[in-house]
Amino acid sequence: QVQLVESGGGLVQAGGSLKLSCAASGRTFSTSAMGWFRQAPEKEREFVATINWDARSTYYADSVKGRFTISRDNAKNTLYLQMNSLQPEDTAVYYCAARRRLLGTSSFAGEYDYWGQGTQVTVSS
Numbered sequence: 199q200v201q202l203v204e205s206g207g208g209l210v211q212a213g214g215s216l217k218l219s220c221a222a223s224g225r226t227f228s229t230s231a232m233g234w235f236r237q238a239p240e241k242e243r244e245f246v247a248t249i250n251w252d253a254r255s256t257y258y259a260d261s262v263k264g265r266f267t268i269s270r271d272n273a274k275n276t277l278y279l280q281m282n283s284l285q286p287e288d289t290a291v292y293y294c295a296a297r298r299r300l301l302g303t304s305s306f307a308g309e310y311d312y313w314g315q316g317t318q319v320t321v322s323s
Contacts, residue, residue, distance in 0.1 A: 200224040200296050200312040207292060207317030214284050214321070220277040220294030220314055228272040229299040234279045235307055236290035236319075246292070247279065248303040257303055262288075284321045291316040 206218040218234070233248040247258045247268035256268055267280040277294050295310035304310070 200226060200230070202294050202296060202312055202314035204292065204294050204314045204317040207319045209320045209322065210284055212285055212321055212323050215280070215282045216284065216319060218279040218281065218292055218294075218317060218319075220279075222275045222277065222296065224275075226299040227275045227296070231297045231301055231303045232268075232270060232277045233295045233297075233304065233310060234268060234277075234292060235295060236288075236292045237316075238287075238290040241290075243293070243307055245305040245307065248305060249277070250303045251300070255303055257305060259305070281319070284319075286321045286323045289319060289321050291318050 201223040203221045210216055229251045231250045234246040235243050236246050237243040245259050249256045249268045253270050265283045269278045293316045294314045296312040298311050
């Protein structure tokens with residue numbers, strides 16, 4: 199079982215930056231691919247970024263490529279999402295998610311087994 203807790207959300211002006219963190223409990227974090235997803239009001243949850251267990255492989259949604267960076271610290275059981283050049287359309291609840299151990303990265307929410315409760319990111323224009 200993996201428990202995930204996101205933090206770092208907040209209100210920021212357009213062009214600003216935020217860094218989200220996701221603290222994971224359990225022994226399998228270091229062997230689990232992780233992902234970030236987001237859900238804006240009245241929209242479906244969408245993929246943001248994913249990283250494999252050893253951080254050698256990352257993949258981003260086109261909408262955030264070049265602005266967001268996913269990373270992880272397996273020693274601290276923590277996943278990160280550095281978000282730069284934020285725009286109002288980035289406003290959403292951001293969720294971190296974990297796949298079962300030893301599986302690869304994925305951009306499909308249905309392939310993740312564990313989810314955090316989400317953290318709100320609001321970007322004002």
